[in-house]
Amino acid sequence: MNKKNILIVILILYRFNHLFAEAQRSAKLVAYDSIVVPGQEVILSAKLEKKILFFRPDVKGEKLFFYIDNKNMGESVTDNDGFAYLPCTIIKPGIFELTVKVSTASEFFSDTASAKIFCSDKKKPTIIVDIDHTVADVSWLGYITRSNIKVKPLKNAPEILQKLSKKYNIIFVTKREDVFLRKTKDWLKMYKFPDAPVFFWDWGNYPISSAKYKSERIKKLKQIWKNISIGIGDRDTDIEAYLENGMKVIKIGKENKIIPNVTFVSDWEEIGNSLFGK
CATH class of the missing domain: 3.40.50.1000 (HAD superfamily/HAD-like)
Known part of the structure; x- marks a missing residue:
């Protein structure tokens, strides 16, 4: 194999290794809708999973940040099943936007996840x-x-x-x-x-x-x-x-x-x- 072909092989292997490393860090973040009654506590939830072809292994020990209508509500760490939970209280009826983000310090990267919180009187049919x-x-x-x-x-x-x-x-x-x-x-x-x-x-x-x-x-x-x-x-x-x-x-x-x-x-x-x- 001449030097030119060797160089091509090295570049291909380098690129493959780079793509594999990126795939190992790619994750999927999901936020879930919630229902709640005014003045009562709701448990916000989200899940972080790796994206490896058709497999989605859970990611534990990663810090997630929760926002309601762009207001920072706090943070939580994913458990062994990849879930993170954060309790909060919604005071008034309405529909509120939930946004969840992975910490910028995380080794994983993911798009921001969104969901909604629906707050209504418990007696409404x-x-x-x-x-x-x-x-x-x-x-x-x-x-x-x-x-x-x-x-x-x-x-x-x-x-x-x-x-x-x-x-x-x-x-x-x-x-x-x-x-x-x-x-x-x-x-x-x-x-x-x-x-x-x-x-x-x-x-x-x-x-x-x-x-x-x-x-x-x-x-x-x-x-x-x-x-x-x-x-x-x-x-x-x-x-x-x-x-x-x-x-x-x-x-x-x-x-x-x-x-x-x-x-x-x-x-x-x-x-x-x-x-x-x-």
Whole structure:
């Protein structure tokens, strides 16, 4: 091998080593939506993971900074599962912007993560809404293989939910893994759904069963907003989770059977008529 080829090989190896070192330091930071009652404490949460191809190892021992509406609320260190938590108290009702950043002293680098804090009276009636085949005309598998622009909402879903949000709190609870958090929120915003908290499934932290996951998630949410009374979904697992939490159920998809506290509808127009008493 002549000197020129040796030099080329050295440069290639140097570049590869540089890219590998950068990949080792690249991380993904995720911030999560929260709900709270005025004057009560809320636990803000975020998670830091490495970005290594399809793997996402948790990053522990890293300092994260939390901001609400650009005000520094404090810092917290990620635990063994990559999570960092920070308690704070929200005084007045409203929707507040949460921003989380990795310390500039960290060996890892990541984009800033954002989420929202929804503060409302605990007695206000609240609706839980599924996403796939409930507001999005797509299956879970179809969603992860398509761009947002190719996923359409079910007819009238954005408009009906916007109207319902004047009377009810809305919460989206989905079995989608939180790796799709940003994509899902962008889709909801694109089609003008109401600004509402979205709660995702996380591998390793919730049951694999959709019914068990949603039941557990809703049970925790009801400890904060007491009047979560209606659930809208399209699957039997949705019905199971909602009924376990003592909720009235609206299931999209007509069926020739009668289940106590379950209403079967064909579309969102029927849902609107049902909840607006038409």
